[in-house]
Amino acid sequence: xxxVQLTINGAPVDVDVxxxxxxADFLRDTRLLTGTHIGCEHGVCGACxxxxxxxxxxxxxxxxxxxDGCEIRTVENYEGDAVMDTIRQCFSECHALQCGFCTPGxxxxxxxxxxxxPDADRSRIRVELGGxxxxxxxxxxxxxxxxxALGRVHRRKASNSAGxxxxxxxxxx
Amino acid sequence: xxxxxxxxxxxxxxxxxxxxLADNPSAKIIAGGQSLGPMLNLRLFEPSLLIDIxxxxxxxxxxxxxxxxxxGACVRHAEFEDGRVPxxxxxxxxxxxxxxxxRAVRNRGTIGGSLAHADPAADWPAIMIALAAQVxxxxxxxxxxxxxxxxxxxxxxxxxxxxxxxTSLRVARCGEGARLGYYRLSAQPGEFAEALTxxxxxxxxxxxxxxLSGARQPPQRLPQTARAVAAHYSGHGKADVAxxxxxxxxxxxxxxxxxxxxxxxxxxxxxxxxxxxLA
Numbered sequence: 001x002x003x004v005q006l007t008i009n010g011a012p013v014d015v016d017v018x019x020x021x022x023x024a025d026f027l028r029d030t031r032l033l034t035g036t037h038i039g040c041e042h043g044v045c046g047a048c049x050x051x052x053x054x055x056x057x058x059x060x061x062x063x064x065x066x067x068d069g070c071e072i073r074t075v076e077n078y079e080g081d082a083v084m085d086t087i088r089q090c091f092s093e094c095h096a097l098q099c100g101f102c103t104p105g106x107x108x109x110x111x112x113x114x115x116x117x118p119d120a121d122r123s124r125i126r127v128e129l130g131g132x133x134x135x136x137x138x139x140x141x142x143x144x145x146x147x148x149a150l151g152r153v154h155r156r157k158a159s160n161s162a163g164x165x166x167x168x169x170x171x172x173x
Numbered sequence: 174x175x176x177x178x179x180x181x182x183x184x185x186x187x188x189x190x191x192x193x194l195a196d197n198p199s200a201k202i203i204a205g206g207q208s209l210g211p212m213l214n215l216r217l218f219e220p221s222l223l224i225d226i227x228x229x230x231x232x233x234x235x236x237x238x239x240x241x242x243x244x245g246a247c248v249r250h251a252e253f254e255d256g257r258v259p260x261x262x263x264x265x266x267x268x269x270x271x272x273x274x275x276r277a278v279r280n281r282g283t284i285g286g287s288l289a290h291a292d293p294a295a296d297w298p299a300i301m302i303a304l305a306a307q308v309x310x311x312x313x314x315x316x317x318x319x320x321x322x323x324x325x326x327x328x329x330x331x332x333x334x335x336x337x338x339x340t341s342l343r344v345a346r347c348g349e350g351a352r353l354g355y356y357r358l359s360a361q362p363g364e365f366a367e368a369l370t371x372x373x374x375x376x377x378x379x380x381x382x383x384x385l386s387g388a389r390q391p392p393q394r395l396p397q398t399a400r401a402v403a404a405h406y407s408g409h410g411k412a413d414v415a416x417x418x419x420x421x422x423x424x425x426x427x428x429x430x431x432x433x434x435x436x437x438x439x440x441x442x443x444x445x446x447x448x449x450x451l452a
Contacts, residue, residue, distance in 0.1 A: 019180055041175075041214050
C-alpha cells in the first residue's frame with residue numbers, strides 16, 4: 001500500500017491505496033465519486049478526463065499514488081464556478097449531450113479550452129476536442145456549446161451566430 | 174484492463190532513484206505514464222516495481238548556456254507547447270508539442286519518457302535527431318551522453334542499460350537565419366503521425382539535417398534531401414531538391430517494405446516540409 005494525501009473537491013484526503021489503483025478507480029470505488037466515467041481505460045476515449053491541479057488529465061492512466069499532494073476536481077464539484085456554470089448552460093442550450101457518458105470528460109476539456117484558449121475558433125475547438133469521444137451527438141452540439149461559452153465568458157459574440165447553430169458542416173474543419 | 178500488482182516508489186532525489194533502480198534491475202521507471210499507463214492496464218508489462226521520477230527537481234530543470242539548451246527529461250509536452258522551454262529554433266517546440274496526442278496527455282507526458290519509449294511513430298525522436306540532440310543518462314556508475322539518433326535500438330526498445338535513467342537533453346541553439354521545414358501527417362488530430370518530416374537548416378553553424386519518421390518505421394535521415402536544401406541556400410550549383418527527395422525515398426523503400434499508401438504519405442510529408450523550408 002502507498003500513502004497518498006491529496007485534496008479532492010476541496011476536502012483533504014489521507015489514505016492508503018494499492019499502488020496499481022488508477023486515479024479513476026480510486027475516486028469511483030473508494031470515494032464514491034462515480035461522476036468520473038471510465039470508458040476505454042487506456043487513455044484514448046477521454047471519458048475519465050478531470051482536472052488535476054487545474055489541468056485536464058486522463059484519470060484512467062494516472063495512478064492514484066502519482067496524485068499525491070495534488071488537487072483533484074471532478075464533475076461533482078463544479079457548482080458555483082462562474083465559467084463552468086456558463087459552459088453547462090451552453091451545453092444544455094446547444095444539446096451538447098445525449099446519453100451523458102462522455103459529458104464529465106467533455107466538461108473538463110471544455111473548461112480547459114475556455115480558460116486557456118480565449119481566442120479559439122471553431123476549427124481549434126475541433127482539434128482540442130480530438131481527445132474526447134462522443135458516440136451520440138456527432139460533436140456539432142458540443143462545438144456549438146463551447147463556442148457559445150467562449151463568447152459569453154470572454155464577453156464577445158461567437159462568430160457568425162448569436163445562439164446555437166444547427167447547420168450541417170463537413171467532417172473536416 | 175487493470176494492471177497486475179506492483180510496488181511503487183517515489184524517491185526524493187535522482188541519486189536515491191538511481192540506487193533503487195540499481196538494486197531492482199527489473200523495475201520500470203515511470204514519468205508521465207502516458208505510454209506506460211496504457212501498457213500496464215493492458216498487462217503488456219507486469220513490472221514488480223515502478224519508480225516514479227516525474228517530480229525530481231533535477232529532471233525538471235531547463236537552462237540555456239553557451240550555445241546549448243538543456244531540458245530536463247521530465248519536462249512535459251504541455252510546457253514545450255506553452256513556450257516554457259528556451260527556444261532552439263523559433264517556434265519549433267511550441268508547434269511540435271501542440272500536435273502530440275491531446276492536451277490531457279500533454280499535461281502528463283514527458284520528453285524523456287517519449288524518447289525512452291522509442292515508439293517509431295512518436296514526434297520527439299525525429300525532432301531530436303534533426304536537432305542532433307545529445308541524451309544525457311545517469312546510473313550509479315556515472316553519467317554519459319548518447320546521440321538522440323542512437324537511443325532507439327529497435328521499435329519500442331532503447332539502448333539504455335537496465336540501471337540507467339535519461340536525465341536531460343542537450344540541444345544546440347540555432348542561429349538567427351536558421352530555417353525549419355516541418356510537416357506532420359496524421360489521419361486525425363492527436364493520432365500518432367503516419368509521416369513526420371523535420372528539416373533544419375542553420376547557415377550560422379553550417380548545419381543541415383532532414384529526418385523522416387512514421388508508423389512502422391523508425392526515424393531515418395534523408396541525406397540527399399539535406400544536401401540539396403543546403404546547396405539551395407549556399408548558392409553553389411543547382412539544387413534539384415525534388416530528385417533528392419525521390420532518391421532518399423527510394424533508398425528508404427529498399428530498407429522497409431512500404432505499401433503504396435505508406436510511400437505516398439511519406440512523400441507528401443517530405444515535399445511539404447521541403448516546400449516550407451525553401452519558401
